[in-house]
Amino acid sequence: MQLSENLSPPEGETIDPTSRLLAASERLMAEAARRFPIAGDPHSRAYWMEAMINQAPDYFFFKDRDSRFLLANRAVISDLYKETDLTGRTDFDLFPPELAQQFFEIEQEIMRSGEPMLDMEEKIPDGRGGLKCLLTSKLPMRNEQGEIVGIIGVARDITERKRQEQLHLGQAELLKMIAVGAPLKDVFTALIHLIEGQIADVTGSVLLLDPEENCLRHVAAPNLDPNCFTRIDGIPIGPAVGSCGTAMWRGEPVFVADIETDPLWEGYRDLAVPYGFRSCWSAPIHSYQGQVLGSLGLYGRTPGLPSTTCQKLLGMATHIAGIAIERKQAEDRIQFVAHHDVLTGLPNRSMLDERISSAIEAADDANGTIAVAFIDLDNFKLVNDSLGHHAGDELLKTVSRRMLDKLRPEDSLVRLGGDEFVVLLTGPRRRGEQLSVRLESIRKAIADPVLLEGHSVQVTCSMGVALYPGHGRNATELLANADLAMYRSKEIGRDALQFFTAEMASSAHEKLRYQEELRRAIAREEFVLHYQPQMDLKTGHIFAVEALIRWNHPERGLLMPGDFISFAEDTGLIGQIGDWTLRAACRQNKAWRDAGLPPVVVSVNVSARQFQEPEWVERVASALRKSGLEARYLELELTESVIMADVQQAVALMHRLEALGVHLAIDDFGTGYSSLSALKRFPVDRLKIDRSFVQDLPDDPDDAAIARAIISLAHTLQLKVIAEGVETREQLEFLRGAGCDEIQGYYLSKPVRAEGIETLLRIPNI
Incomplete structure (x- = not known):
């Protein structure tokens, strides 16, 4: 139809605009009635209003002042309530009393106040036994005199939108749980709840694949009968082991429509049918590389196959589950490496002090004793040099197994690194047993020949022993004295066992003399700083330098940190040395800035003693203030052990440092014992991968996995x-490919004096 033709008057006549519009409307309605005939008077405006409302997908209804339905469109009647006529009925005829009362009170308030209530979210039964989520607006309905005579209601079904919102929120919460290191069981329980909330009448479970036993391991099934999943645990996977065991075996989804008849469930029906389950849909959980890690199963109480939506949700859920499992495996691996020697699997130094301290407590309670034996293999370097590092590694593993065979469950064997071990013998001795006999049996076991690369190799060991309480009152003293005794074994020709004696303690006098020299060095400022640059792998620019202290000893020349830092820590002088380093580094960086050189951050290591002193933050602020250096150009490096000694105090102190504007970094990451989930609490900017994980890259697969x-x-x-x-270069390229942000090391530059850094900073790109 052409509206303009119908509105044009005959020549010489005029028609007012309202008349023209009414005439056009009538003709339009007549034409629509002709094309789309429906019951009723096609020339009635009420007819068209009703037709329009009935065609709308949204819900429209009118109620009187008593909240009785006067009129409802087709969507309300057929879709929402499944009734043929609502006229005269109230919500109390249709809903539970509590819900009906809630609707009644809202509507009465609208009519009392005359104010509409817009965009209310409501959940109501949908006539099919489910719930619909509606976005409802209710407005007061007035007559020609302006009196409120009822309610006009408009609602839109937002059930699917809310379902999607809940799904996205649930996914975000799951990823957050994974990121902060929540236990796998908690992650999987939340995942199952999310899926069960999305799909009606299903019950979920997550099973992991035990790679050693090749069997099912139950992890989470919050709504399954405990007896059911207890019986599932330990069942070997195979080509016909229900849905989950088969899905793991095939590495692909397995959807069983009817458990009672499907041959995959033959022999396993009693695990599901007695609990009312008839269908089971399972999808394998894969690693990033495609390895099967487990499965996620959904059990239904009616036969059938999953919908397309259900299959998509299963895919999403197994993807998230795979991320969670791999993240946990990576954390476990890092934690294991942090506390154990990768080669032998033995505990490492980070666990030794704790085990000795626990043994001391037990000995005190039982009025007993413990023995700490420091063991060093003789001429181990000769094996490495002659047969290669692979043969040396095999020798270390063989020797470790032999020593373990000689120990009791309550004893401990620790590898300190290289060819050094510590044996901790605890518990009561058996009647007539001599400690020296047990230690000699360990020494002789080490000396038995080992076949390596077709060669029969024999290594001996030098062993030094310290006893508690006679040779030391704590782990530090016992280890130091056992170490002294071991060196005595070396001195007398090796392949020997020596107990600590008072004569060996004479070396303490030498330590005292060294302590006095160090005190004088602090007073005379005999120290000097060298700086090692740090490079951004993306830009190639030097963005920071690490300040490294040297002792310019008047007699022995330039001493490296390894020659005196440990001693300074033991004697309590490290705090003064650390404060000098901080002040000197700040002054030097300010001098570079004043010289117009490109800005860099100077990184300074923080000792445990400094970090534990309550006024240390003020000393940092003082060093910045006196040097004139802006806080953003200073970074403080903290080790994991320093932070984890007292997490609550460390977090508070770190926030105070952050408030100053300085950067914070965790040094030697991976060698300590921090929980990865605790990292989110620390206001740090960077993690520094310890050099021990870098030196064998990219050839060592363990170090490569740890770094990634x-x-x-x-x-x-x-x-x-x-x-x-x-x-x-190979290490750099590996790290670049793994996504590492920055590097430091001899490939870029060895530590140099301040003048050397000035030269490097004038180079646009390294």
Whole structure:
């Protein structure tokens, strides 16, 4: 129809606009009635209003002052209530009393106040036994005199939108749980609840694949009968082991429509049918590389196959489950490496002090004793040099197994590194047993020949022993004295066992003399700083330098930190040395800034003693203030052990440092014992991968996996990662490919004096 033709008057006549519009409307309605005939008077405006409302997908209704339905469109009647006529009925005829009362009170308030209530979210039964979520607006209805005579209601079905919102929120919460290191069972329980909330009448479970036993391991099934999943645990996977065991076996989804008839469930029906389950849909959980890690299963109480929506949800759920499992495996691996020697699987130094301290407490309670034996293999370097490092590694593993065979369950064997071990013998001795006999049996077991690369190799050991309480009152003293005794074994020709004696303690006098020299060095400021640059892998620019202290000894020349820092820590002088380092580094960086050089951050290591002193933050602020250096150009490096000694105090202190504006970094990451989930509490900017994980890259698969895991987890927590000890191009390229942000090491530059840094900073790109 052409509206303009119908509105044109005959020549010489005029028609007012309202008349023209009414005439056009009538003709339009007549034409619509002709094309789309429906019951009723096609020339009635009420007819068209009713037709329009009935065609709308949204819900429209009118109620009188008593909240009785006067009129409802077709969607309300057929879709929402499943009634043929609502006229004269109230919500009390249709809903539970509590819900009906809620609707009644809202509507009465609208009519009392005359104010509408817009965009209310309501959940109501949908006539099919389910719930619909509606976005409802209710407005007062007035007559021609302006009196409120009822309610006009308009509602839109937002059930699917709310379902999607809940799904997205649930996914975000799951990823957050994974990022902060929540237990796998908690993650999977939340995942199952999310899926069960999305799909009606299903019950979920997550099973993991035990790679050693090749069997099912139950993890989470919050709404399954405990007896059911207890019986599932330990069942070997196979080509016909229900849905989950088969899905793991095939590595692909397995959807069983009817458990009672499907051959995959033959022999396993009693695990599901007695609990009312008739269908089971399972999808395998894969790693990023495609390895099967487990399965997620959904049990239904009616036969049938999953809908397309259900299959998509299963895919989403198994993807998230795979992320959670791999993240946990990476964390476990890092934690294991942090506390154990990768080669032998033995506990490492980080666990030794704790085990000795526990043994001392037990000995005190039982009025007993413990023995700490320090063991060093004789001429181990000769094996490495002649047969290669692979043969040396095999020798270390063989020797470790032999020593373990000689120990009791309550004893401990620790590898300190290289060819050094510590044996901790605890518990009561058997009647007539001599400690020296037990220790000699260990020494002789080490000396038995070992076949390596077709060669029969025999290594001996030098062993030094300290006893508690006679040779030391704590782990430090016992280890130091056992170490002294071991060196005595070396001195007398090796392949020997020596107990600590008072004569060996004479070396304490030498230590006292050294302590006095160090005190004089502090007073005379005999120290000097060298600086090692740090490079951004993306830009190639030097953005920071680490300040490294040297002792310019008047007699022995330039001493490295390893020659005196440990001693300074033991004697309590490290705090004064650390404060000098901080002040000197700040002054030097300000001098570079004043010289117009490109800005860099100077990184300073923080000792445990400094970090534990309550006024230390004020000393940092004082060093910045006196030097004139802006806080953003100073970074403080903290080790994991320093932070984890007292987490609550460390967090508070770190926030105070953050408030100053300085940067914070965790040094030697991976060698301590921090919980990865605790990292989110620390206001740090960077993690520094310890050089021990870098030196064998990219050839060592364990170190490569650890480095990738640290980088991935750090980025998840929005932290930068810097690798120290980078010495080769191959190491750099591996780290670049793994996503590492920054590097430091001899490949870039050895530590140099301040003048050397000035030269490097004038180079646009390294």
